[in-house]
Structures are given as structure tokens and as C-alpha cells.
Amino acid sequence: MSASSDSGGSALVGGSSEDTHSSERLDCRCSINQQKSHRCTGQRPLSAAGLMGGGTHQTSVEGRGASGVYTWEEVQKHSQRGDQWVVIERKVYNVSNWVKRHPGGRRVITHYAGEDASDAFTAFHPDQTFVRKFLKPLLVGELAPSEPSQDHKKNAALVNDFRALRDQFKAEGLFRTSPLFFCLHLGHILLLEAISLALLWYWGNGWINTVLCILILATAQAQAGWLQHDFGHLSVFKRSRWDHLMHKFVIGHLKGASAHWWNHRHFQHHAKPNVFKKDPDINMLNILVLGNVQPVEYGIKKLKHLPYNHQHQYFFLIGPPLLIPVYFNIHILQTMIQQRDWVDFAWYLSYYVRYLSCYVPFFGVFGSFALLMCVRFIESHWFVWVTQMNHLSMDVDYEQHDDWLSMQLKATCNIEQSFFNDWFSGHLNFQIEHHLFPMMPRHNYIHASPRVKELCKKYGVHYEVKGLWEAWCDIIRSLRKSGELWLDAYLHK
Helix, strand or coil, rough: CCCECCCCCCCCCCCCCCCCCCCHHHHHCCCHHHHHHCCCCCCCCCCHHHHHHHHHHHHHHCCHHHHHCCCCHHHHCCCCCEEEEEEEECEECCCHHHHHHHCCCCHHCCCCCCCCCHHHHHCCCCCHHHHHHHHHHHHHEEEECCCCCCCCCCHHHHHHHHCCCCCCCCHHCCCCHHHHHHHHHHHHHHHHHHHHHHHHHHHHCCCCHHHHHHHHHHHHHHHHHHHHHHHHHCCCCCHHHHHHHHHHHHEEEEECCCCHHHHHHHHHHHHHEECCCCHHCCCCCCCCCCCHHHHHHHHHHHCCCCCCHHHHHHHHHHHCCHHHHHHHHHHHHHHHHHHHHHHHHHHHHHHHHHHHHHHHHHHHHHHHHHHHHHHHHHHHHHHHHHHHHCCCCCCCCCCCCHHHHHHHHHCCEEEEHHHHHEEEEEEEEHHHHHHHHHCCHHHHHHHHHHHHCCCCCCCCCCEEEECCHHHHHHHHHHHHHHHHHHHHHHHCC
């Protein structure tokens, strides 16, 4: 899912904390020469070969230097760990060593090894001119003139029309933010926090006030989850450093979580949604089987970690209730400690200092933590149902090498637009537009949607819109169907 699917870069379960890096590293305005004095990365000075990403081994193997000309077949050979190339706008880059320092983490860039990463690169980098300074030393050549710009026989016309539409949206200002929108959103979160304290201050901590306080705080936490998602996607400020700072404030100080943990998980989800072994949001740690392919595989192999034919039932016990209170809390703390991410840890602690200083006078230490667990319990239900309604019932499969538009539409659906749906889901009811244009401010999704529909219709790409209740029911239907597929394969194949 995102707090993963989309709010936090999250999955129901699963995912890895490996390679969580600072999202701000590319914001320090250091040149490549400054990197040698390790002002930017804080690492040892790099040799020219090291900056090239593959070291002397790759250079000697290819023997072509930065002016090499390659076919797609040659590029696709470099897709293994330690030997990874990507193509961006026909330029070929050796990122074998760079992945270790990539601000978004090792995995998200590795997912595109041996492939064209042009659309993913554009989707995730607001200041591409600056980022290209870091790409320049990694350049090993370009595609041969006879080679198509798209790999794996992708529809060139579809790809070009999508890129033209994206450029059109930029020209029309759909990537520009309304400051008033986000000020009001942040303001209503802070107001909810203040109301919960005012209730206790003026009317005491009786049962009715306590229940109201829990509901109000759960609402504030859910809405803060959607807001940190906006800052995490760099979709609010013109300068990404302010997005990074506000992301830490909202996810750290207002929610008690880690910005780097979220970035590392969530951008993998966006890069390869619903793709096994690449999207951490569908790594269910053998608790659930998803889609039509995985259940049959498990059944044929006679894997029965749990009775998957009943997963649509036990989902209610282990999914919505436990994701945030148990799994996320443990995984966030574990990640910060393992990665020695003391900055995020300080923001994380600031949340608990603020929370306990506000509520211990009314409930005591034990009562305050009990109150918080009730808040997390409700928030977790809210989060799971919202983030899974767009993805879990859609296509879940191994890598198919689809173009950006087709890949996102196969894994994503929208929910009907209404004021309530917009607010309740943090505009993730426009999940299609969000996945296609992650840096677009969410208040503009409604303006982009009609033309995205037209483009999909032109090329026969299915654009699915559901009602809110229908989408929730489809989560359970899809789990039941996957469980039945597993049982049939387990018994008969």
C-alpha cells in the first residue's frame, strides 16, 4: 500500500529497510568536484572510474568509453546486481556503483536495470537539470541510431502521446501548487489536535470525551498521513528542500514516523506498482497470496504457510487492525536504528515528547499509551481500506516491461469523485493521475483526469473507476478469488 500505496508508501506487510538514504542529498548544491571532497555524500573521494559506476572492469569490457553506441540487447545484459545500466532519453548510464548512493535507495533504481527509465526519471525528479550533473559522469554512451527509443517493443506512439500530455499539463500550470489549499489542510489537522485537548481541558477525561478524543486524533493522524504524502512527493513547494523539511515535520513530529523509511518504500511502489519482487507493497511475507499468478504457483509447489482459501476472512483480523499499530511501528523503529538515521529518530522522538506532555496529565503514562493504541487502531483501518482499494484488486504479476502509462493503469483504479471521497482519501481516489504524475499537486488531479481518460481510450488502455463501497468489496472478492485459485492448484495440480 502506500503510506505506501499511497500515503505512506506502505504495504500490508513486507518490504525492506535496506538502503534507506537521505532524500535531501541531491538538494545540496554540490558539484562533482565537491563530491570528491565528500561535502555532498559524506563518502570517500571517488576515482573517475568509480564515478562512472562500473569501475575499470566495465570500461575494459566494453572498450567504448562515454561515446559508446549500444543496442537494447547489449543494455539488457547489464541488469544484474553489481552490473546495472539504465537508459534515459536514449543515453546509456552505468549506475552499478551509483545505486549505493542513490538518494531514493538502491532498490528503486535497480528495478530499472537494463531498461528505459526515462518516464520514471521524469516522474521522480523535479529539478532534472541539477540531477543530470550527477548523471554525466555515469554516461557510457547512447543507443544506436537504428535502435528504437523504447525497449521491449513498447508502443512508441502511446509513449510519445503520454509524454506530450505531461508536457501540456506542465505548460498549463497543473504542476503548480495552490498554497492556500495546503495551508488549509495543515490548519485543519492542527485544529483537530487542539480540539481534542480542549475537550479534555474543559470537560475532563470521562468516557464520552475520551471516545471523542480518540476519534478526533485518529482523523488528524489519517489526514496528516495524506499531507506527508504530498510533501514526500515534492508536490508542494517550488524548492524541494522545503518539501523535505516539511515532510520530516509532518511525518516525524505530527505522526511519529520516518521520512526516509517512507521514501524508500513508497518510490519503489510507484516505480513498479503491483510487480512481484519489486513493489514492497505486495510483499505479504506468505501471509496472503495475491492476483492470479502467485496463488497457482504456491498451490503447485504445495506451499501452505496459512489456509489461503480463508484469507478473505482472516484479512479482517491481521490487515486493517495490525498494520500501523504493530508492523509499521516496529519496522519504522527497526529501520531508523539499523540505518543509524538519527535525524529521523529525533523527529520521531519529538512526536512522543509532544504527545506525552499533552496527554499524561489527563490519562497518566499507561493511559496515554493505551489512548494512542486506540488512535492507531482506527487510523490503521482508515489507511488500509483507502490505500488497498486502488491496487489490491487490480492486476498483480511479475515484471511485464510495460510502458509507464500501461503499467500504472494495470495496477491502479480510481474511485468516484466527491468532496467526501476527496477528503477521506487525501485525493487518492484519483490514484491513476497520482501514479502517472506523482509530483502533480493533488488538487489538480480532477483537471487532469478527463484528458487522461481520452488518451487511454485512444489506445485501448482500460481506465477503471469504482464506487467507494464497490472498491472496498472488491478487496475481499479478490482475496477470496486468489484463495480459491490456490486451493484448486494445491489439491489438483
